[in-house]
Amino acid sequence: MAQLRQDFSKFQAQETEIIVVGPEDAGAFKEYWQAHKLPFTGLPDPTHSILKLYGQEVNLFKLGRMPAVVIVDKQGIARFAHYGHAMSDIPENEEVLLTLQELNEEALQRRTA
Amino acid sequence: MGKRIPLEKPAPDFSLTDANGQEVRLSDFRHKANVLLVFNRGFV
Numbered sequence: 001m002a003q004l005r006q007d008f009s010k011f012q013a014q015e016t017e018i019i020v021v022g023p024e025d026a027g028a029f030k031e032y033w034q035a036h037k038l039p040f041t042g043l044p045d046p047t048h049s050i051l052k053l054y055g056q057e058v059n060l061f062k063l064g065r066m067p068a069v070v071i072v073d074k075q076g077i078a079r080f081a082h083y084g085h086a087m088s089d090i091p092e093n094e095e096v097l098l099t100l101q102e103l104n105e106e107a108l109q110r111r112t113a
Numbered sequence: 114m115g116k117r118i119p120l121e122k123p124a125p126d127f128s129l130t131d132a133n134g135q136e137v138r139l140s141d142f143r144h145k146a147n148v149l150l151v152f153n154r155g156f157v
Contacts, residue, residue, distance in 0.1 A: 004151065017146045019137065022153035029132035032156050042132040051152060053125045055117040068152040070118065076143045078124040083117060087154055100147055 001038065007093045008039050014100040015074075021045050023065065055083070069096065073103050124148075 004011075004018060011018055018040035022029065029042045045051055054070060067090045071080035080099050082091045118125065128138040142148050 001153070011149065015146050016149050017142055018149045018151065020151045020153050022155065024156065026130070026132055026134075028156065033132050041137060043129050043137055044132060045129060050127045050129065053118075053127060054150065054152065065152070065154050067154045070124065070150040070152075072124040072139065072142075072148040072150065074142075074144055074147055076123050076126075076140060078118050078120050078122060081118060081120060084154075096149065100149075103147060 001036065003093055004040065005036070005038055007097070010093070010097055011040075011100070014097060014104060016100050017041065019043055021050050023048055023051060071096070071099060071103070074107060079103055124150075 021043045024044055025046045026044045029044045033042045067084040069082045069091055073079045084090055126140045131137045
């Protein structure tokens, strides 16, 4: 989360909205967001509706939810998904930013074609 | 193991209230911004 905050302006430059979804309730989110001054959206999902919809994995042996990252482009199409197999299995911001840049270039080409 | 979403298909829409009480709907970002959905592994 700290890395996302650090690179927030780079994501903005790629016209990208960051939404962090978690199973905690609104109170826990609010507290965490205020304490860490996070500039992006925090979405409490205590009923796990989105988490289930997007298939976030729960590893019972490692006692927890595995991280996952999904990119949705401006057409609403899912273009990239990374489902982690370990707590630390998260794609680097650089990789995600590069993917976003490619999507934006592709969208631009489509518009000018 | 959960069911993963297919790529190159419309992402499942959702609507939930964010930590500040604002409604967030995925489809509201259509034609405006890309969306990076981060499924958190819990606050640490």
